[in-house]
Amino acid sequence: MNLPAEIDDPSTCPVNRRDGVTLWRQIASRLQGDIASGALKPGGRLPTEAELSAQFGVNRHTVRRALEELSRSGLVRVEQGRGSFVAEDVLDYTVEPRTRFAEWIRKHNKEPSGIVRQLREIPADRRVADALGVRSGSRVVLLERLGLADDRPVSLTRHHFPATRLKGLLAALQATPRITDALRVVGVDDYMRLQTRVTARMPTPTEAELLRMPRTRPVLVTENINVDRDGTVIEFAIGCYPTPRVQIVFEP
Amino acid sequence: MNLPAEIDDPSTCPVNRRDGVTLWRQIASRLQGDIASGALKPGGRLPTEAELSAQFGVNRHTVRRALEELSRSGLVRVEQGRGSFVAEDVLDYTVEPRTRFAEWIRKHNKEPSGIVRQLREIPADRRVADALGVRSGSRVVLLERLGLADDRPVSLTRHHFPATRLKGLLAALQATPRITDALRVVGVDDYMRLQTRVTARMPTPTEAELLRMPRTRPVLVTENINVDRDGTVIEFAIGCYPTPRVQIVFEP
DNA sequence: ATGCATTTGTTCGTATGTATG
DNA sequence: GCATACATACGAACAAATGCA
Numbered sequence: 001m002n003l004p005a006e007i008d009d010p011s012t013c014p015v016n017r018r019d020g021v022t023l024w025r026q027i028a029s030r031l032q033g034d035i036a037s038g039a040l041k042p043g044g045r046l047p048t049e050a051e052l053s054a055q056f057g058v059n060r061h062t063v064r065r066a067l068e069e070l071s072r073s074g075l076v077r078v079e080q081g082r083g084s085f086v087a088e089d090v091l092d093y094t095v096e097p098r099t100r101f102a103e104w105i106r107k108h109n110k111e112p113s114g115i116v117r118q119l120r121e122i123p124a125d126r127r128v129a130d131a132l133g134v135r136s137g138s139r140v141v142l143l144e145r146l147g148l149a150d151d152r153p154v155s156l157t158r159h160h161f162p163a164t165r166l167k168g169l170l171a172a173l174q175a176t177p178r179i180t181d182a183l184r185v186v187g188v189d190d191y192m193r194l195q196t197r198v199t200a201r202m203p204t205p206t207e208a209e210l211l212r213m214p215r216t217r218p219v220l221v222t223e224n225i226n227v228d229r230d231g232t233v234i235e236f237a238i239g240c241y242p243t244p245r246v247q248i249v250f251e252p
Numbered sequence: 253m254n255l256p257a258e259i260d261d262p263s264t265c266p267v268n269r270r271d272g273v274t275l276w277r278q279i280a281s282r283l284q285g286d287i288a289s290g291a292l293k294p295g296g297r298l299p300t301e302a303e304l305s306a307q308f309g310v311n312r313h314t315v316r317r318a319l320e321e322l323s324r325s326g327l328v329r330v331e332q333g334r335g336s337f338v339a340e341d342v343l344d345y346t347v348e349p350r351t352r353f354a355e356w357i358r359k360h361n362k363e364p365s366g367i368v369r370q371l372r373e374i375p376a377d378r379r380v381a382d383a384l385g386v387r388s389g390s391r392v393v394l395l396e397r398l399g400l401a402d403d404r405p406v407s408l409t410r411h412h413f414p415a416t417r418l419k420g421l422l423a424a425l426q427a428t429p430r431i432t433d434a435l436r437v438v439g440v441d442d443y444m445r446l447q448t449r450v451t452a453r454m455p456t457p458t459e460a461e462l463l464r465m466p467r468t469r470p471v472l473v474t475e476n477i478n479v480d481r482d483g484t485v486i487e488f489a490i491g492c493y494p495t496p497r498v499q500i501v502f503e504p
Numbered sequence: 505a506t507g508c509a510t511t512t513g514t515t516c517g518t519a520t521g522t523a524t525g
Numbered sequence: 526g527c528a529t530a531c532a533t534a535c536g537a538a539c540a541a542a543t544g545c546a
Contacts, residue, residue: 022533048511059535064512073378080512081542092449097504197344198500200452200470216542218452218470218495243470248450250502252349 015056023058024065030056031066035075035086046076046084077244079214091154093241094249095222097192100180101147101155110149117156117210118144119173121163128160131225131236139163141170143179146210153211154246157239166234179235188228191235196224198248203240213242220248275310276317282308283318287327287338295404298328298336329496331466343406344501345493347474349444352432353399353407362401369408369462370396371425373415380412383477383488391415393422395431398462405463408492418486431487440480443487448476450500455492465494472500 015023034040046052049067053060067084070076078084091108093099105112122142129136140160147155159179161169172182183191200218208215219240226235241248286292298304301319305312319336322328330336343360345351357364374394381388392412399407411431413421424434435443452470460467471492478487493500 024533050511061536062534065533078512079542081510081544083511095502095504193504196502198450198472198502200472200495202468202470214542216454218454220450220452243452250347250448250450252347252445252448252504 015058023056023062024069027052027056027058027063027066028069031070032075040086042086043088044086046086048083080216082214088245090244091149091246092249093246094251095193095196096251099193101157102178105147105149105154108149111151113148113151114177115146115148116143116177117146118142119170121170124160128236131223131233132160132162133233134162134164141166141173143173145177152245153242155239155241156207156210157237160236160238161234165232183234188234191226191228194225194227194233196222198222200243203242207240211240211242213245217243219243220246222248275308275314276321279304279308279310279315279318280321283322284327292338294338295340296338298338300335331468334466340497342496343401343498345498346501346503347445347448348503351445353409354430357399357401357406360401363403365400365403366429367398367400368395368429369398370394371422373422376412380488383475383485384412384414385485386414386416393418393425395425397429404497406493406498408459408462410490412488412490413486417484435486440486443478443480446477446479446485448474450474452495455494459492463492463494465497469495471495472498474500 015026017023031040031046040046046067047055049060049063052063056063067076067078071078071084075087076084077087089108091105091110093104101114102112120142121139123137124132124134124140126136128140129138132140134140139162141163143157143159143161145157145159146153147157163169166183166186166188169182169186172185173179175185176182199221201221203211203213203215203217203219205215207219211219213219220243222237222239222241224237224239225233226237228234283292283298292298298319299307301312301315304315308315319328319330323330323336327339328336329339341360343357343362345356353366354364372394373391375389376384376386376392378388380392381390384392386392391414393415395409395411395413397409397411398405399409415421418435418438418440421434421438424437425431427437428434451473453473455463455465455467455469455471457467459471463471465471472495474489474491474493476489476491477485478489480486
């Protein structure tokens with residue numbers, strides 16, 4: 001099964017079938033080099049497996065073995081039906097008593113922005129009512145917002161506020177998209193999180209599209225209750241974060 | 253589509269097609285009652301949709317509408333290809349500086365146990381080496397353990413210890429499955445977690461089988477570093493927890 | 505909604521080189 | 526030398542997810 005010598009010329013074909021180094025290792029380290037050198041950029045797309053196998057003159061399985069290795073080490077991200085991509089920086093979401101969206105994003109030297117998807121009053125279902133400590137069916141202000149870092153979606157959050165306790169909040173939120181500012185308008189100067197619960201599930205098609213993530217990867221879901229200085233519950237928030245772009249970090 | 257009158261007799265067929273209440277609501281509330289009364293037990297299996305539709309004398313779609321409602325409210329869990337199950341108690345995994353497996357399970361009034369899947373020395377790969385602060389390739393003790401609560405799997409954890417720093421640990425772990433005890437043998441009386449990182453991914457087939465969960469639901473993955481009293485890193489642990497059976501809770 | 509092209513994922517089977525006893 | 530086991534590599538076919546017209 002030996003190939004003609006000229007194909008072993010490194011300039012035309014980078015794989016060396018004689019020196020005892022396995023082909024997939026050669027390919028993996030070559031790709032790793034391209035990523036390290038910046039020839040392949042974070043978030044950028046790698047050639048398809050078919051292209052790589054043609055380029056290196058090996059079987060597709062061999063390329064896949066190399067990609068598997070790079071994927072395991074977190075350098076690339078493989079998505080069925082789409083392709084392989086150079087891994088982006090992971091955005092650590094550090095859970096602290098006073099985490100605010102904009103500060104979180106700025107800490108990673110990215111520009112925060114947001115898109116309000118919904119803002120209206122709704123009756124509380126049982127889950128929301130329990131969390132807020134209000135009667136089921138009583139009015140709550142719902143704010144659904146897509147959070148972006150440098151225009152890449154990183155969170156989809158549903159905020160629930162007790163409307164009767166915070167009169168004028170809906171109007172305040174219509175005036176400003178910043179929750180902290182709107183709360184200040186209705187007299188809440190400070191608030192902090194009481195407890196954060198984390199779970200994971202598959203995204204709905206809408207969520208996957210909004211967060212620009214494949215439907216095959218789970219979202220992290222946080223639920224948390226925010227209280228004001230007196231300990232009164234003022235918010236129940238449910239956040240969705242795309243994996244593995246976002247990770248949640250607890251530092252006690 | 254009307255059925256003969258006698259079938260409307262509540263004792264033989266619980267659905268009432270005359271009083272204006274939609275069939276799926278009647279079925280949902282009937283099932284909800286069976287769950288509340290304990291006739292259907294947490295984790296137990298509901299009859300198949302076909303059985304339910306025969307039992308209630310309605311179309312399978314109507315049963316599905318009822319199950320959808322119960323699923324949305326979290327009372328039952330529908331798994332494609334397996335069936336519908338009464339939701340079990342969620343096991344909150346509270347992240348604290350000194351969380352120990354057995355204490356976590358006992359706090360939920362369940363009996364902790366574990367199965368050691370692997371216990372041996374391996375060379376550190378880069379990720380583990382970075383976390384432990386040792387050279388890549390240096391020896392680490394690997395302990396992989398399936399954690400059970402009342403004989404139901406709730407965690408799959410890979411513990412990595414620096415072998416050179418903790419001489420005799422492998423032998424100590426062979427003698428006792430309890431990590432805290434084994435560490436005490438090699439001179440570590442106390443340890444605590446420095447940071448916990450949470451993400452989520454789909455389980456491997458093996459993980460799904462071990463954790464007795466469907467392959468369509470994600471696992472929560474935690475990574476954490478434990479240090480002794482001096483701040484020396486003594487453990488890097490990776491834990492997998494099945495959703496939605498286990499949730500992670502952080503209380504600042 | 506439907507079909508089609510693209511791309512990755514999975515599973516067969518086959519062959520080869522290397523290390524082991 | 527021989528049998529065995531294992532990792533590597535290749536080939537073909539099909540399944541599944543995605544994106545697009």
